[in-house]
Amino acid sequence: MKTFIKYIIIGFIIIFFSIAFTSTHNIQSIDDISYVVALGIDVGEQNNLKVTFQFTKPTSSSGEGTSSESASSIVDSIEAESVDNAVNLINTYTSKEINLSHCKLIVFSEELAKKGIKEEIYSFTNKVQIRPDTNIVVSTTSAKEYIESVKPSLENLVAKFYVLLPNSSEYTGYTANVELGQFMNKIVSKTGQPIAILGNVLKEDSSSSSSSIGLSSNVSNNSKEDSPSSKNGIENIGVAVFKHDKFVGTLTANETLSYLITTGEIKSCNISIPDPQNENNAIDLFFTFDYAPNFNVYIINGSPYVTLKIKADARVSSVEQISGRTSDKEIREIEKSASNYLCEQISHYLYKTSKDLNSDISDIGKYCVKEFKTLPEFEEYQWLERYQDAFFKVNCEVDVESGFLLVGS
Amino acid sequence: MSEQKIGNWEAIALILTIIINHIILELPKDIIQTTSSGAILNVVFISFVALGIIFLICNLLKKFPGLDIFDISKFLGGKWLKLIICILFLLYILFIASTLLRSFSEILKVIFFPRTPIYLIMILFFIAIFIINRLKFKAMARANLFFTVLVLLTLLFVFLGNLENFTWQRIYPILGNGAYSTFFSGLSNLYAFGGISYLYLIPPYLKSQKDYSKVAFISILSSAFCLLISVSTLLFMFSPVLIKQQIFSLYLAARFIEFGRFFQRVDAVFMLIWLFSILYYLSFAFYFITSIFKKIVNLKNSKWCVSLFILFSFGIALIPKNMLEVIILESSIYKYIIICLIFIIGLGILVLANIKRLCIAKKKGVSEINENFY
Numbered sequence: 134m135k136t137f138i139k140y141i142i143i144g145f146i147i148i149f150f151s152i153a154f155t156s157t158h159n160i161q162s163i164d165d166i167s168y169v170v171a172l173g174i175d176v177g178e179q180n181n182l183k184v185t186f187q188f189t190k191p192t193s194s195s196g197e198g199t200s201s202e203s204a205s206s207i208v209d210s211i212e213a214e215s216v217d218n219a220v221n222l223i224n225t226y227t228s229k230e231i232n233l234s235h236c237k238l239i240v241f242s243e244e245l246a247k248k249g250i251k252e253e254i255y256s257f258t259n260k261v262q263i264r265p266d267t268n269i270v271v272s273t274t275s276a277k278e279y280i281e282s283v284k285p286s287l288e289n290l291v292a293k294f295y296v297l298l299p300n301s302s303e304y305t306g307y308t309a310n311v312e313l314g315q316f317m318n319k320i321v322s323k324t325g326q327p328i329a330i331l332g333n334v335l336k337e338d339s340s341s342s343s344s345s346i347g348l349s350s351n352v353s354n355n356s357k358e359d360s361p362s363s364k365n366g367i368e369n370i371g372v373a374v375f376k377h378d379k380f381v382g383t384l385t386a387n388e389t390l391s392y393l394i395t396t397g398e399i400k401s402c403n404i405s406i407p408d409p410q411n412e413n414n415a416i417d418l419f420f421t422f423d424y425a426p427n428f429n430v431y432i433i434n435g436s437p438y439v440t441l442k443i444k445a446d447a448r449v450s451s452v453e454q455i456s457g458r459t460s461d462k463e464i465r466e467i468e469k470s471a472s473n474y475l476c477e478q479i480s481h482y483l484y485k486t487s488k489d490l491n492s493d494i495s496d497i498g499k500y501c502v503k504e505f506k507t508l509p510e511f512e513e514y515q516w517l518e519r520y521q522d523a524f525f526k527v528n529c530e531v532d533v534e535s536g537f538l539l540v541g542s
Numbered sequence: 543m544s545e546q547k548i549g550n551w552e553a554i555a556l557i558l559t560i561i562i563n564h565i566i567l568e569l570p571k572d573i574i575q576t577t578s579s580g581a582i583l584n585v586v587f588i589s590f591v592a593l594g595i596i597f598l599i600c601n602l603l604k605k606f607p608g609l610d611i612f613d614i615s616k617f618l619g620g621k622w623l624k625l626i627i628c629i630l631f632l633l634y635i636l637f638i639a640s641t642l643l644r645s646f647s648e649i650l651k652v653i654f655f656p657r658t659p660i661y662l663i664m665i666l667f668f669i670a671i672f673i674i675n676r677l678k679f680k681a682m683a684r685a686n687l688f689f690t691v692l693v694l695l696t697l698l699f700v701f702l703g704n705l706e707n708f709t710w711q712r713i714y715p716i717l718g719n720g721a722y723s724t725f726f727s728g729l730s731n732l733y734a735f736g737g738i739s740y741l742y743l744i745p746p747y748l749k750s751q752k753d754y755s756k757v758a759f760i761s762i763l764s765s766a767f768c769l770l771i772s773v774s775t776l777l778f779m780f781s782p783v784l785i786k787q788q789i790f791s792l793y794l795a796a797r798f799i800e801f802g803r804f805f806q807r808v809d810a811v812f813m814l815i816w817l818f819s820i821l822y823y824l825s826f827a828f829y830f831i832t833s834i835f836k837k838i839v840n841l842k843n844s845k846w847c848v849s850l851f852i853l854f855s856f857g858i859a860l861i862p863k864n865m866l867e868v869i870i871l872e873s874s875i876y877k878y879i880i881i882c883l884i885f886i887i888g889l890g891i892l893v894l895a896n897i898k899r900l901c902i903a904k905k906k907g908v909s910e911i912n913e914n915f916y
Contacts, residue, residue, distance in 0.1 A: 508718055
């Protein structure tokens, strides 16, 4: 009898919890959810915000589609007072529940970014579904247009395209991999300021904006018809600079490279430096930055004096330049030219962030903190405001080795 | 009782699990909140102080082998003092266990079960605690040893997996908000070693009384290590301003872990391990609550006693209206209860009991009192 009662109790408990949790399972079943891969946020016309959602079509996510062009996706926009409100509203229109756990990209329009995006960033950070590795993009056009223009040519899945897109920052240095977690950290930081990836839509009647943002002509000279970038419909070159949560300016591709060098985020890339023997020529060097940038900050008469030492190794990429340039003297000349070029570029970048943008995006403030005994003393100094008074001394040391497979003759 | 005796490693894991579970929840965040960038220095400082206190406790308990704080208080002040200490410890463990359960259930609700009522999540825990408490103490201790090792590995993993996200310069200024806040007001962070309270309770459960000091020192050293790596993880990853706004900071840090593109979103595994660890923590808490209650009322058959306290704890856990109230309870009241009970009352009883023992020995004209005297 005792055992019988025991089984009755156990049975009752199982039934009770099965019923209690059934509703949860029902709602979170994978078939009943539609996954958002990208979110775009613009300034609304009637409401505060215009939020654009990009979903993948269930058939395209399998990766077995026969389309050789690109994976299809659905883009839908809605105006609302807040992001949460927009999610609620879109949920009423779609048959499936919206889930943001696979959202890889959040795009803000430049117009909205100028007004400040703190509220939206806090809202995203507060969501369990949104991962901290979601990339943040500021689009020079509207966010909706940016998302609609995404047509991956070398990738079947839009979601995978978004995952791979910022990876080029590791080997080109023309863009940065900016994630939500990092952005949120910088917004509240007292030592540095946030940045975002700068996105641009490639229009049919215009060439790539790479030339206009500081890239030399060899990048923009590609045949627009055949280049994967033009087929993708968008390009991410340069970064958007923020002061607290407000967009204050942009960095060109070369300035972005300087940013990545000063933050130690780049490991290797190709840089064209002026040929010391012929001013009209350029030498392509493959740089490897194995050493962390060495910052020192001193407070002189209340103003920050920043010294920076960069050490890099380089190999000559172009065969033409290697041939007949193996003497020690010539190598030293290339080293000197490379060092001067790097110093010039980085100094220009640092002064631009300090004097023009007044935004310490390289997080130099973290090197300044040790000059103070306590945190309240540092806070009283107001580093972020004093950054515009900073002056810099950059010292670059480049070791040029030979070529890769050819050493010249 | 011999069936309930546990080995040294099980005892170390028991003490460790008490501290580790508070580390998983809010402890490192609270320490950073009070000391900012001086948190690491503060943890090192309070760890040394805790080791000093352990040294003191071990020496004071040396003359009372196999006795817990209740037996010693009975020797010091008779039945009434024993009763008061029993009630104080019972309420302390009950309060801490209830708030910790509520806190973790709220987190589970936020992350995994947003539409499930909080009481339903807590009931699941209580069923598991009830079942675990039907097992022998030794079985509980062994299972706990397994999960404690896993939790230790997760803490280490969160630290190592996030190395690339660290900003090492966040250690500066090393004194944080100043020397006073790091060393004097920061001394209140000693509550992080609340697991010491269980060191007062475990002597009767130890197989070898000689190893008590070893157990105490190893468990506190390991706890200090866990606390140090957890505080370091948070401090180097997030701005102190952001840490203040977070709930369950260590989980948020775990969300950043990535090894290439094939090893991502490991936080779900961590949550599962932490869930088991919390379960064993609570099971131990209820085991000790029951055994203290048995001591108070001289009860022999305590088979259903645990269910009584489970219901009681369920009621306490439902008192806070929201997560904010739980956090306030944990960061303010919890802190002072531990400092008063463990570092003032507990130590005071041991010191006074030793003085009394010396007086009795002097009166009797012997150098030591026989163990059977207690």
